[in-house]
Amino acid sequence: MHDLLTGVFFWIALGVCLIGMLARFIMYFRGLSWQLDRVAYTSYPGVGFRGAVRSIYKWLIPFGTYGWxxxxxxxxxxxxxHIGAVLIPLFLLGHNLFLREKLGISFFTLNAAFADILTWTVVASAFFFVLRRLILxxxxxxxxxxxxxxLAVSIAPFVTGLLARYQVGDYSFWLNMHIFCGELLLIVIPFTKLSHVFLFFASRAQLGMDFGIKRGGMKGTKMAW
Amino acid sequence: MPEGTLCNKKPVDTAEGINTLLADTSGNTYYQEMKALEVDSDLLWKTIQNTFKSRMKTWFEICAHCGMCAESCFLYQVNGRDPKQVPAYKIQSTLGKIIKRKGKVDNQFMRDTMEVAWAKCTCCNRCGMYCPHGIDTGIMFGYLRGLLYQQGFVPWELKIGAGMHRVYRAQMDITNEDFVDTFEWMVEEYEDDYPGLTVPVDIEGADIMYTVNAREVKHYPEDLAEAAILFHIAGENWTVPSKGWEETSLAMFAGDWVACKMQVESVYEAMERLKPKRMIGTECGHAHRATVIEGPYWAGRKNGQPPSESIHYVEWLAEALNTGKLKIDPSKRIKEPVTLQDSCNYIRNQGLKKATRDIIKHIVEPGYFIEMSPNKEHNYCCGGGGGFNGIGKFRKQRNIALITKRDQILATGAKLVLAPCHNCWDAIRDLEEEYEIGIRWSFLKPIVIKMLDIPEHLKPEE
Structure with a gap:
């Protein structure tokens, strides 16, 4: 089972996720229409690009916008x-060791204690997400x-990862569950609301171009996001 | 009966048709007929398939249902934080459902949707600034209005308004002759006070081509005289077109995109005919949005620009004051607490916040200007935008919507509100009428004229 999960399933999950994201990203921009969206995208690539970058950048900074x-x-x-949800999959020591074995590449590795804190923060934040949905x-x-x-699909790899990390019960069972949940997450990303992990950039870029080109950018006004 | 005689899917494009609709007091028969109006689901779905593309599709797909847009919406705030007023909910329970059901929705659903589209959203676009995913619900409501208009589910006044643009190329039944005559008559009224005051009609190659709001011609003709006076004192080489003089677009509020195109093309034709260096529109928000910001796209202009450079009145006024073309007598500046209404259509949607504040610096004694909170791009809609002011059926909801602006004004302590936008001006007038908070409100032109330092050679001989 473990071999299957770390072998062919891993390759399928990674492939579906990356190709799916790329395809949908391209489809998004090909589907933009200057006349339907009423934004002259191609006439002003410079201001459009600056607007797009600013729109993404500002929202990625904690408390960087009026909205936050x-x-x-x-x-x-x-x-x-989100900080944990992005950093942990990429920069956890265990993941890096796995990636080096599989792909021959590895990234910067997070300090183990810090990684624990991040993971627990992800789980705690997810709990508050649920609470918000129930209460507000x-x-x-x-x-x-x-x-x-x-939310369940997103949080499952973190919860199973923690169970394996603390060796609650059968370590190898939780490790396999963790890998399975992680791969499931990768596969559903391009086809569900989780597509926001990459379409966030597309959508923010579009509105940034809109403001940059049409709604003030060319009047020298940066939108006060 | 699937189609009524008054309420149907056919746009009004004759003067008789408009008169018949107008004869139906408050649209009573019209709304009665609407209850039997059939939905053409095939047409609806076909239109959606042709026009609902990646931007909006993605907005629906990635909306996280997080509710962050709730607080950004003044209608949510002012209606007891009713969750049914959350922008994301409003669009998903209307447009979202139409799409989910592939256009197969019934009459009751469309009538409810009409109320949401015109009485629960003013297309102020404020929520778009608060969504982490960059989802602009106001844009989607504009789109939804187009679908509703196509199916005949549009408020009575806006069906008439869109029809006016189709017939008269103006939001009211004002002919080109009426426009020129009224302008000339008003200028004559003032020529003793301002020697040499004229209204140059159809001058080719002028520096400025001035366009107006038909309401000014019909109800507030002094505004035309004031515009002429200010151009005259500033020494501008200006003109008005005898055709293509109307900058507004009730068709935009109605979602009648065909009429929108007809209307802006009439102005663009005037630009192409007279070749002015610049077009300047009057103190109106939605008119600028329609003719300058959105219009080029309706007219199929790929660069998103009108044929001549086009600016808002406040941009011209700020420029005239900053360059000294118009001089203010400092002793006549406003010396009382005064506040400013930022119009969504050209502040949030074109970033002209600096122009209005430059004007304030010239006309208000330092220390007397008080900003509303929030302000500039984050300011709230006046409460009457997007056509809300003019719809009798939704007057009750509109009056509730005014409370936000009322409280913003009260919090400044100012008794004078500068409102360089017709819609905002109306809403503020109505809120005073409704809630009697003891305020005055004004466009900029009459205020500026009173404090001008007029050069000797332009003064009347004693």
Whole structure:
């Protein structure tokens, strides 16, 4: 089982995720229409590009936008979740060892204690995400089972990873579960709401171009995101 | 009966048709007929397939249902934080459902959707600035309005308004002759006070081609005279077109994209005919949005620009004051607490916040200007944008919507509100009428004229 998960399944999951993301990214930009969107994308590539970069960059900075600053609670749990969710898969020592074996590459490795903190923060933030969905009327009204499914798929590799990390019960069982959940996550990314992991950049870039080209950028006004 | 005689899918494009609709008091019969109007689901779905592309598709797909847009919406805030007023919910429970059901929705659904599209969103685009994913719900509501218009589910006044543009190329039944006559008459009224004051009509190659809001011609003709006076004192080489003088677009509020195109093309034709260096529109927000910001795209202009460089009145006024073309007598500046309404259509949607504040520096004694909070791009809609002001059926909802602006103004302590936008001006007038908070409100032109330092040679002989 372990061999299968770390062998052919790993390659399938990685391939589906990367090719899927790339294809959808290309499809997104090919589907933009200057006339339907009412943005002269190609006439002003310079201001469009600057607007796009600024729009992405500002929202990636914790409290970098007016939106984040006016809602500090969600900002904290949002970044608590996403910083770990991006750093842990890429920079955990175990993952790097695995990647070196599989792909012959490895990245910078996180300090083990720091990695623990990040992982627990991801799980705790996910708990607050659920709490928000249950308690706040403005979130509850839009929440569907699908939202919980997405959250469950996203958090499963972290929870199983912790169970393996602390060797709760059968280590090899949790390790296999962890790998399975991680691969499942990779496979569903391009086809579900999780596509936001890359379409976030596309969508933010589009609105950045919109503001950069049409809504003030050419008047010398940077949008106060 | 699938199609009513008044309420149907056919746009109004004759004067008789408009008169018949107008004769139906408050649209009573029109709305009665709407209850039986059939939805053409095939057409609806086909239109969606042709026009609902990657940007909006992705917005729907990646919306995390996080609710961060809730607080950004003044209608959510002012309606007791009703979760049904959360922008993401509003669009998903309307446009989202139409798409999920592939256009197979019924009459009741479309009538409910009409209320959401025109009474629960003013297309102010504020929520778009608060979504981490960059989802601009206001844009989607504009799109939804187009679908509703196509199916005949549009408020009575806006069906008429869009029809006016189709018939008169103006938002009201004002002919080109009415426009020129009124402008000339108003200028005559003031020529004793301002010797040499004229209204140059159809001058080719002028520095400025001035366009207006038809309301000014019909209800506020002094505004035309004031525009002429200010251009005159500033020594501008300006003109008005006898055709293509209307900058506004109720068709945009209605979602009648065909009429939108017809309307802006009439202005662009005037630009191409007269070849002015610049076009300047009056103190109106949505008119600028329609003719300068969105219009080029409706007209199929790939570079997103009108044929002549086009600027808002506040940009011209700021320039005239900054360069000394217009001089203010410092002793006549405003010396009372005063605040400024930032119009969504040209502040949030074109970033002109500096121009209005430059004007303030010239016309308000230092220390008397008080910003609203929030302000500039983050300012709230006046409460009457997107056509909301003009829809009788939703007057109750509109009056509630005014509370945000009322409280913002009250918090400044100012008794005078500068509102360089027709819609905002109306909303602020209505909020005073409704809530009696003891404020005055004004466009910029009349205020500036009163404090001008007029050069000797332009003064009347004693």
């Amino acid at each position: 600053r006016t809602q500090p609670f969600i900002a904290v749990i949002f970044f608590g979740f 009327p403005e979130v509850r009204i839009m929440t569907t089972l699908y939202d919980y499914f997405i």
